[in-house]
Amino acid sequence: MQKSLSDIQNALLIQQQTDHFNRFSENAAEVIQALTIEQIHLLKQAFALSDFVAETFISNPEWVSEMFSPSFFDFTEQVDASAYLLERISNCASEDELHRVLRQLRNKFLSAIAIADLCHHCELKTSLANLSRLTDTLIDGALTWLHQHCQSLWGQPQNNQGVEQTLLVYAMGKLGGKELNFSSDIDLIFVYPEGGETVGSRRSIDNQQYFTRLGQKLIAALDQVTKDGFVFRVDMRLRPFGDSGPLALSFAAMENYYQDQGRDWERYAMLKARIVGDGPYHQALSDLLKPFVYRRYIDFSVIESFRRMKQMIAQEARRRKLQYNIKLGAGGIREIEFIVQVFQLIRGGREKKLQQRNLLTALSLLVEHDCISVNSAETLRSAYYFLRRSENAIQAFTDQQTQQLPDSDLNRARLTHVMGFAQWQDYVVACQRHMQAVNHEFSLLVGEDNEQNTAVDAHWLTFWHANWDTQESIEWILKKRSSWPAELLNKQLRNFQADLKKRSVGNRGRQVLDKLMPVLLEFLPEQQTAQLTLQRTLQVLTKIVTRTAYLELLLENPPAFKQLLNLCQSSAWISEYLAKFPLLLDELIDPKLLYAIPAFNDYPQLLGESLLRIPEDDLEMQMEGLRQFKQTQQLKIAAADITGILPVMKVSDHLTALAEAIITEVVSMAWQQMVHRYGQPNSTIGTDEKGFAVIGYGKLGGIELGYGSDLDLVFVHNRDASCQTSGEKSIPSKQFYLKMAQRILHLFNTRTANGILYEADMRLRPSGNSGLMVVHIDTFKHYQNTDAWTWEHQALVRARAVSGDKALIEKFTEIRHQVLTEKRDAKQLQLDVTKMREKMRQHLDTSSEGVIDIKQSVGGLADIEFLAQYLVLNNNHEHHGLSHFSDNVRIFGGLQAEQLITTAEQQQLVSSYCALRDTGHALVLQSLPAQMAEDKLLIERQQVSDIWRKYLGQN
Incomplete structure (x- = not known):
C-alpha cells in the first residue's frame, strides 16, 4: 500500500524527512514513544513530502497523538x-x-x-x-x-x-x-x-x-x-x-x-x-x-463566448509562460472544466439532469445524453484525475496556491513519488500526454485558433482582460507600440475599465465591448497622437457603453470605427459632439456620404425630405428631426473641414446656409401651429405670404457662423394692428405674431433628448430686452431712425434678412440701406465707435501675460469688424454701394473699389481677418479657448492696429 522512502532512493526526500523529524523530536519525545513503528514511518513519510504538515506538527506535537488515536x-x-x-x-x-x-x-x-x-x-x-x-x-x-x-x-x-x-x-x-x-x-x-x-x-x-x-x-x-x-x-x-x-x-x-x-x-x-x-x-x-x-432553449451562443474566453486564457498563458501550468496551460484543468460546462450551458436548460455542480458527475451525464463519446469522456476523466491529483499534491507540499509544475528538485521528487513514477521525466511525459489529449478534445469543440485572424487583436485582447500591475501593463503596451506614451495610455484604459463597473452596461454590451477594445488599440495611430486619440475615443465610448446598438455598429463596421478614430484624432470638438449625439455614428459607415457636402441651396430640400416621415402633428418628433438634421450636417461639414476639403470661409458659408434652412423650417412650423390654433391673419389669406421675416445679425448676418455660434435674431411683421386672425379663436395680428415669435424661440431653445436646436439671442431687437419680441416693420424703421444708438447702427451693418416674405425682405433691405446711408458727424461717429470698442475690450478681453484674446485684443477680430462698420457708416452717404454687403471681406472689397482704403490696406485687413479666423476656428475644433501666444500673428495684428490708428486714432 505504501512505498518506503528507501525504494525511491531519493536523497533529497530522505534528507528532508530527517531534518523535519529531528526538529519534531526535540519537543515531542513523549508523543513519539506512544506511536507504533508503522505510525512513525507514516509520520516521517509525511514530513518528507510536505513542509506544511511538518511545520504544523512541529508547532503542535499534541495533534499527532490526537490524529493517531482510534477516535479520530x-x-x-x-x-x-x-x-x-x-x-x-x-x-x-x-x-x-x-x-x-x-x-x-x-x-x-x-x-x-x-x-x-x-x-x-x-x-x-x-x-x-x-x-x-x-x-x-x-x-x-x-x-x-x-x-x-x-x-x-x-x-x-x-x-x-x-x-x-x-x-x-x-x-x-x-x-x-x-x-x-x-x-x-x-x-x-x-x-x-x-x-x-x-x-x-x-x-x-x-x-x-x-x-x-x-x-x-x-x-x-x-x-x-x-x-x-x-x-x-x-x-x-x-x-x-x-x-x-x-x-x-x-x-x-x-x-x-x-x-x-x-x-x-x-x-x-x-x-x-x-x-x-x-x-x-x-x-x-x-x-x-x-x-x-440555463436557457429554456438549446443555447449554442455559448460557443462564441467560450471561444472568446478561451482565446483570452491562451494569450494569458503565453504571456505568463504558463505552458507548465496544469490548470491554465493548454490542455489543463480549465479546458476540461470548459468542455463540460459548455455542454451544460447548451443543453442544461432542456435536460435538467445536466444541471450539476460537480464536474465528474456532469461528465458521466454528458455521455448518457450523447453530448460526448465514451472515449472522449474517458480521456477527460483520466486527465482530470491525473491533473487534479497533481495539483492537490503540489499545493500540499507547502500550503501554496499554485498549479505550476515545480522547478525545485525537492518538489519534483515529491511529485514523482506521490504520482507513482520512478523518474521525474516519466511524470512529465505522462502529464504532457494527458494535456495534449485534453487540448485535442478542446480544439474539436471550439476549433483551432487561426493565428492569422486572431493575431491582430490577440495582443490587445490579453491586455484588455489582464489584471496586471502598472509596470506589467506598460511593458505589454511598449512591446507592440514602442512609440506610445504607455503610462498615460494604461492609466486612461484602466480608468475606463473602472468607470465601466459603475455603469449598467449589460451582458451583450460587455461582450461587444470586450471585442471592440482590442480592435480600438490595434487601430490607434502609432504616433504620439495615440494618447489624445484614445482619450477622445474613450469619451465617446463612455457615452455609448449602455447603448449596445452603437457598440455593435462600430464592431460590425471596422471602416466606421477607423473613421471615428480619425475624427477623434483630428478634433476634440468632433469627439465631444459624437459623444453628445451618438446617433451620428451612423454617418460614419459610408465615408463617401460622410464627406459629401451639399450645395448651399440644397439644405432646404434635404431638410424637407428628412422631415417627410414625421407626422406634422407630432411636434416632439419634429423637434428631434430638426436637431438630428442639424447635427448630421454639422458633422459632415466638420469632417470635410478637418480633412481640408473645405477652407474656413466655406465652412462658415455652409454653417450659415444650414442655419438659414433650419430657420425657414422653424418659422414654417411655428406658423402652422399658430394657424391651427388661431387661424391666419386675414390679410394673408389667399397669398403665400406670412407677413413675417427673420433678420440675422452678428455672425449669422455676416455669414461667418462657427460650430457653436448663437443666432442673433430680430423678428418683424408687416400686418396692420386692426387685422384679426381667421380662426374660431380669433386674435389681433400683433398678438398672433408675438405668439408666433414665442413659438419659434421654443422650437429653437427647448432642450430635448438631442439638445437645443440653436441658442437664439434676441437682445439686438429694438429697445433690447425691454422691447417687444416682434415689431412691425414700420416700428423697426422708426426706431432705427430716431432711437437707435451708434452701436446699433454698427450692428445693422452686419444685418440681413435670412427668412421671410419677399416683399418684407425687400422692405427691410430698403430700410437698412436708408439708415446706413444717413450722413453722420464724423467726429462724433469716431468717438462713439472708439468708446464702444474700448468698453467691449474692458469687459470681454481675456488676454493675460503672454496670451492674447484672438477677438478682443488690440489688432484682433473685433478691431477689424469695427473698422469695417465705421468705414461704412462714415462713407455710405456718398458711396451707397458699401451697404450692399453684410460680410467683412466684401465690405473691404467695396471700400477698396471706392478708393476709401488702399489696395494694400484691403489686402492686409482681409489676410489678417482670415488668419485670425483660421486660428480661432482651429482652436474651436480642439475645444480650446480663443486665445493664442502674444507673439503669434504679430505682423498681422500690427497691420490692423496701424490701419485703425490711421482712420480712428490711437487704439
Whole structure:
C-alpha cells in the first residue's frame, strides 16, 4: 500500500524527512514513544513530502497523538466532522478566540487530509470531498457565531413583515462543486432575502448595513493572517459589480443584476454556485438564478463566448509562460472544466439532469445524453484525475496556491513519488500526454485558433482582460507600440475599465465591448497622437457603453470605427459632439456620404425630405428631426473641414446656409401651429405670404457662423394692428405674431433628448430686452431712425434678412440701406465707435501675460469688424454701394473699389481677418479657448492696429 522512502532512493526526500523529524523530536519525545513503528514511518513519510504538515506538527506535537488515536477521523474515507468542528467553534468567547480556533482546526484537519492524500493515496473524490466539507463547516460555523455576535451589537435583522433575515453564503467555483483542492482560495458571494432593519437594539440599522458588517467580519475571520496563519483566502470579486459592488445583496438586487447585466463568464461561474449550509431559502434562491444560467432553449451562443474566453486564457498563458501550468496551460484543468460546462450551458436548460455542480458527475451525464463519446469522456476523466491529483499534491507540499509544475528538485521528487513514477521525466511525459489529449478534445469543440485572424487583436485582447500591475501593463503596451506614451495610455484604459463597473452596461454590451477594445488599440495611430486619440475615443465610448446598438455598429463596421478614430484624432470638438449625439455614428459607415457636402441651396430640400416621415402633428418628433438634421450636417461639414476639403470661409458659408434652412423650417412650423390654433391673419389669406421675416445679425448676418455660434435674431411683421386672425379663436395680428415669435424661440431653445436646436439671442431687437419680441416693420424703421444708438447702427451693418416674405425682405433691405446711408458727424461717429470698442475690450478681453484674446485684443477680430462698420457708416452717404454687403471681406472689397482704403490696406485687413479666423476656428475644433501666444500673428495684428490708428486714432 505504501512505498518506503528507501525504494525511491531519493536523497533529497530522505534528507528532508530527517531534518523535519529531528526538529519534531526535540519537543515531542513523549508523543513519539506512544506511536507504533508503522505510525512513525507514516509520520516521517509525511514530513518528507510536505513542509506544511511538518511545520504544523512541529508547532503542535499534541495533534499527532490526537490524529493517531482510534477516535479520530479516517480521511482515507469521506467523513463528516461537522459536529466536532461546530462544537469547538460555538464555544468561542470572543472574535479573537474565534479567529484562533478556526485557524487551528483548519491546520489540524488539513494536515490529516494531506497525509491521507500524499501517503495513503486515497481516492481523489474522497480528498476533494473532505476538503470541501471541511471548508463548508468552517464557513458555516464562523457565520453562525458571528451572526449571533452581530445581533448582540445591532439587533436582529427583519424584513418589513417582521420575518427574521439571515446572511446566505454562495460558494462558487470548486467549492461550489464540492471539489475544492488543498490550498485553493474560496470564491464567495453574500446574499440576504429582503431589505428591512434590525430590531432589539438601542439603535436600528438597515439590513444592507447589517449584512455588510457581518460579511466583513466573516471575511476577516477566514482571510486575515494572524500568528496562527489564515483559514482560507477569500475572493469576493465574483459578486455582482465585482469589487465596486455592494458586499451583500438582497435576492431582488441579485436577480435584477443577472437579468439585466449578467455576462457569459458569470453564467459559467454560477453553474457551480451553491449555498453553504442548510436553510429555508436555498431552493428559492436557486430557482431565482437558474433562468440566467440555463436557457429554456438549446443555447449554442455559448460557443462564441467560450471561444472568446478561451482565446483570452491562451494569450494569458503565453504571456505568463504558463505552458507548465496544469490548470491554465493548454490542455489543463480549465479546458476540461470548459468542455463540460459548455455542454451544460447548451443543453442544461432542456435536460435538467445536466444541471450539476460537480464536474465528474456532469461528465458521466454528458455521455448518457450523447453530448460526448465514451472515449472522449474517458480521456477527460483520466486527465482530470491525473491533473487534479497533481495539483492537490503540489499545493500540499507547502500550503501554496499554485498549479505550476515545480522547478525545485525537492518538489519534483515529491511529485514523482506521490504520482507513482520512478523518474521525474516519466511524470512529465505522462502529464504532457494527458494535456495534449485534453487540448485535442478542446480544439474539436471550439476549433483551432487561426493565428492569422486572431493575431491582430490577440495582443490587445490579453491586455484588455489582464489584471496586471502598472509596470506589467506598460511593458505589454511598449512591446507592440514602442512609440506610445504607455503610462498615460494604461492609466486612461484602466480608468475606463473602472468607470465601466459603475455603469449598467449589460451582458451583450460587455461582450461587444470586450471585442471592440482590442480592435480600438490595434487601430490607434502609432504616433504620439495615440494618447489624445484614445482619450477622445474613450469619451465617446463612455457615452455609448449602455447603448449596445452603437457598440455593435462600430464592431460590425471596422471602416466606421477607423473613421471615428480619425475624427477623434483630428478634433476634440468632433469627439465631444459624437459623444453628445451618438446617433451620428451612423454617418460614419459610408465615408463617401460622410464627406459629401451639399450645395448651399440644397439644405432646404434635404431638410424637407428628412422631415417627410414625421407626422406634422407630432411636434416632439419634429423637434428631434430638426436637431438630428442639424447635427448630421454639422458633422459632415466638420469632417470635410478637418480633412481640408473645405477652407474656413466655406465652412462658415455652409454653417450659415444650414442655419438659414433650419430657420425657414422653424418659422414654417411655428406658423402652422399658430394657424391651427388661431387661424391666419386675414390679410394673408389667399397669398403665400406670412407677413413675417427673420433678420440675422452678428455672425449669422455676416455669414461667418462657427460650430457653436448663437443666432442673433430680430423678428418683424408687416400686418396692420386692426387685422384679426381667421380662426374660431380669433386674435389681433400683433398678438398672433408675438405668439408666433414665442413659438419659434421654443422650437429653437427647448432642450430635448438631442439638445437645443440653436441658442437664439434676441437682445439686438429694438429697445433690447425691454422691447417687444416682434415689431412691425414700420416700428423697426422708426426706431432705427430716431432711437437707435451708434452701436446699433454698427450692428445693422452686419444685418440681413435670412427668412421671410419677399416683399418684407425687400422692405427691410430698403430700410437698412436708408439708415446706413444717413450722413453722420464724423467726429462724433469716431468717438462713439472708439468708446464702444474700448468698453467691449474692458469687459470681454481675456488676454493675460503672454496670451492674447484672438477677438478682443488690440489688432484682433473685433478691431477689424469695427473698422469695417465705421468705414461704412462714415462713407455710405456718398458711396451707397458699401451697404450692399453684410460680410467683412466684401465690405473691404467695396471700400477698396471706392478708393476709401488702399489696395494694400484691403489686402492686409482681409489676410489678417482670415488668419485670425483660421486660428480661432482651429482652436474651436480642439475645444480650446480663443486665445493664442502674444507673439503669434504679430505682423498681422500690427497691420490692423496701424490701419485703425490711421482712420480712428490711437487704439
